Amino acid sequence: MEILHQVKRVTDNKETIIVTISEEKQILYWNKKAELIFGDTAGMIAFLESLHISEIFDTVITDGTEQSLRCTLPNNHCYEMFIFPFRPAKNKVNITILWHLSEAWESWSNWDENIFALTQEIIDAVADGIIIVDAKGIVRQTNKSYEAMANIRKQDYINVHIDTLVENGLIHQGLSPMVVDRKETMSIVDFRNGKDMLLTGTPVFGRTGEVICVLCNVRDVTELRNLKEQLSESKRLQQDYLKKLNEVMSPNILNFHTENAKMRHIVELAMRVAPSNSTILLLGESGVGKGVFANLIHQSSKRNAKPMMEINCGSIPPNLFESELFGYEAGAFTGASKGGKPGIFELADKSTLFLDEIGDLPGDMQVKVLKAIQDKKIMRIGGNKPIHVDVRIIAATNRILEDMVKKKTFREDLYYRLNVIPILIPPLRERPEDILALTLHFIKKLNREYSMNKFFQPLVLNAFLDYHWPGNIRELENTVERLLITSTSSEIPLASFYEIKGNSGNNDGTIAIPLQEILDQKEKELLLATYKSTNSTRKSASLLGLSQSAFMRKAKKHGISLR
Template sequence: MSQNFDIDSVLESVYNGIIAINRAGEIMLFNRSASELLNISKEKAIGKDIRDVIPKTELFKVMETEKTYSSEKGQFNNKTMLTNRSPIIKDGQVIGALGVFQDISELEHISQELAKTKAINDELRAIIESSYDGFWITDGEGYTIMINSSYERISGARAEEVVGRHMKKLEEEGFCSESVTLKVLEQKERVTLMHELFSGKKVMVTGNPVFDSDGNITKVVTNVRDISELLSLKQELERTQVLTQHYKEKLTEMEIKLGEGEVIAKSKVMKNILDQSARVALFDSTVLITGETGVGKEVIAKYIHQQSNRKEDPFVKINCGAIPENLLESELFGYAPGSFTGASQKGKPGKFEMADGGTLLLDEIGELSKNLQVKLLRALQDQEIYRVGGVKPKKMDVRILACTNQNLNKLVSEDKFREDLYYRISVVPIYIPPLRERSEDIPFLIRHFTRKYNNKYNINKGFSTEALNQLIKYNWLGNVRELNNMIERLIIMVSKNLIEETDLPGLAHHTSDTSINMSLSEALNEVEKNMLKRALGDSQTTRETAEKLGVSQPTVVRKIKKHNLNKDLIS
């Protein structure tokens, strides 16, 4: 059975609003949906100029351009409309225009809400991704939604291997030894477990359920923290604390045991010597310490002993140049009972035996005769000695240190010192430069000796700036020993508490810089320049120089410019 439809009924039934105008702009068609959407009755619209009904109409533009405009958004009565506009053409002529529109306000609101939700989701994903802890997120059924890169780093798993898969299956395949997610879904509460991964890492895993308004679990968020890193940091901190305490104890012990032989090292070269000495102290290799008389060879020898594992055992010194040759052998090796006229009937141990288990310092070893050099070499090689007049060897456990102010290489070439003995005692050579080559140590040595003798004699004396500068400029051919003696003499002999330049016994005639024809300010300027040059030479940066001189870095830079020194040193 056929049924006739009239076009007006169809247009009236369409959900979209439809408006048609003729060439003059009169409204010829205005369906029910248009009336409802625009809140204008059909009677008030039909036959009216569209500009009176919809002042901002675009239908005239459609007729003028003869173009179709589709999916354009517009606002009318606080509603968002989506409009399609087309020209009405008959016999090739534009006779009007048609507008079809619908209210998309609700859709627009939903779209905006979706955009906001997406932005929030993106932000949450970025937050999760940036976390140092690992995250594993599943839905309420236990299917994996995402893991972050930190979880990949910690576990070695990859997102493409687990996303979309159920935790039960992943547990069976060994991705985790025990699924926290499944326990959370079962117990409906937070669950924390400790896991050890295949990589050996220990992790703490905490699963948290996310509930909807009906109390159903919609997500399970699992946090994974690498405890092995925390444990490693904790252990490292504990080791550092133990080492710090150890070093504190060692420093205290050194200060107590070194006593008057305290090492003063401000210059770079002396710090390097102390560092080298501390390293060699850990081994029983023989050490040859060379340098001019009075530079502190014995002090370094004591320092090596105190840093070694023999520090609780004897430190014995013998000056090979201060004992007559006919007595030196018995002093070194001891003698058997009745071995010579006047000898003790009980015999006597020598320095080797006295130092057994500890350290023996052979001072001025270059003074040994060739005969004694042979016997010393044998003792070093065999680790045993024969007392003078004795027939039985004695095993010795002695660490040997040797000192000399002579050039042993030259003595070897002159056949005055055995080459084999030289190589035996100089396994580790340490050269201590003279004081004049490390003048930045002088102010600190002066301060040390001043305190030492003030405490010893229960007085309180000091030096004026001018006196200090004069002491710093002095050549000190006798090195630290001469400086020590000079400070003690001045402390004792000068009656005033402030020792001035005029109290110094003729040092101005023996300084490293001739400044007799200078004014006091010029001389001080010269001292400042020389100290700055020396400190710069021993430093990599002006900050290091400032630390050596006890001033600020800007002061050093200013002084460099003042004395017109190398600008390349400013850094």
């Protein structure tokens, strides 16, 4: 006993806690530090029981070996606990327990207080959260930003082991043990206090290369994640949009072709407005592709599950207008069909109604169409209850509606109703790239349709580029078709183009027909005419003063088929 009291005297001045307990779990003595931390013997016994100490005691007594474990004492500091047997007499075993503050803490607590306070001030001034964990996994320092971010009380964290924080649900996973393990900077994203926190742990090395502590930098990335999600959402939309745009730019979809930059911008605009319900007014000369555009917009809209309804206001007899637009009830007039008939407005419900040649809409119909668009309701002829219609309007005209408004032939109020998003499609002569692209497209298409393999001589393409195409794409398409179908040879010469378009096709007279081409054409005509009349290559050759083989060679060159 005397020896123990001497030990006590020595250890009273130290950080070490020392307690000796009899086999019957009577506390035989403790040092000052133990008293300070546990308060009274009941507190100490309760603490030991919480560690299931009886089992450990049994092992120590029966095996006679020392046991050690790590635990957090009521002062919230982490200690190494050593339990070993002490035999004061034969057949008597007491248990001695020593608690040492963990080494890492010792090195921390050995810091000069002023330096420690200075570090605290520095990390408090940082906007990111900072949390310093020693190599054993015990939280040593936190800064104000971290406390605010994680909504914690400093005392719940400081000197508490990371595992205890995980157990208490204060954090989900500990980063610092992984950093200590791998000795390298690591990051994790943890969800704490309703926020996404990006934790980056950097190991701090001591002079001998051992990890002293881990400096964790914590950043609230909730906003960043939201922005990232928004960004990826907008990227997705952009991808969709680009995909759609590529689809429409690709020659196969809706047969829409363009190589012209201005047209591409117009298509982009059309794609942007397509998903909305806004009314669109397509303007441009006849044959520029207003109908194709209307289709394109409808196909790219949310209404594309139903087909687009189309009416050409320039081709409906005035007396049929109202019934075509709004329909009629059974028996509304003589000749009305029995069951009545829905008009195009009703048929276009939940879809798009394309009002082509809107400038040709008669005055009385202008009022009714305006009312239908405004009220989103129509009344069948002979009907007495309005019918709700959900219709997106696309109107088109090659007329200058402003002039018509000025001349009072087109209602101003209807004009403004329709002119919500005007899209002006330029004439073909203003987009030479399209003349070429469309010509080649139509040649390809017709060759495929008619199983032919015909082509234009390069000069024909030049002439196409020089021609002013008053009828725009429609005229171009018809011209290509006529040239291909009527030509007897596979190679279409310039002369054929002039036959259709006349020399006026050469707008400024700068393209002259090359002599060789005229001669070729004439030679071909002569060969054909002679062969048709004689039906014999030998006779034709002799009439033309050629050898038979020369005649055959020339006929082949001109694509004349010889039976």
